Amino acid sequence: MEVDELLPISALNHVLYCERRAALIHVDGVWIENAHTTAGLLLHDRVDSAEETNRPGIRVLRTVALRSERLGVYGVADAVEFVTRGGGEQPFPVEYKRGARRRWQNADVQLAAQAMALEEMTGVAVPEGAVFHAKTQRRRVVRIDDALRALVAATAERLRELVSSRTVPKPVLKPQCEGCSLRPACSPTAIADAPSLASALRTALAGE
16 A cells, blocks of 8 residues: 555544544544643653663564554554563564543554554564553553454555545444544534423424
8 A cells, every 4th residue: 555545543543432522533534633632742752752761671662653464554562561571572562642541542553553553564473552641651462363354454444435435424422522622623512402491492493
């Protein structure tokens, strides 16, 4: 695939978080900054500005370019730790997130896609990675198992369907809407209130 045929790894995160958000960004080109997105950018700027570092048995690279022909995605890993094992180096991707762990799997899928891209690029198995949550200052190790790999592949396919069909799902008010930077453009509350507004209008008309 050519680069312009590949889709961003970060978009897999968007799909699992909210398909409408993913489509607004990657189909309609909508983007709105808020305090949450700005904080995330500042976090990644600090991560990206760090130089290559070395510790005993570990070589750490920052902003590593990734590409997976099999998944049809490309992106950048915040950091990849190359751990010396058995005379070689095993990649261990680390994804930095601003907030604490959420109940959705979007961050894990993004990390797993990075691991799968690294495997494709290096020919070395990547069984684990980690998500670093800035809010709690904790690193959470994620096992890249078969179930997670299958979810990555399914999410990548769903992303491609949305983009190729130019489909933007209808808005649905849900917990993910809280703090979403695209909420003003999405207007999930207005759509959610539409049935009650229609009912009130019918009642008013019936009383005339």
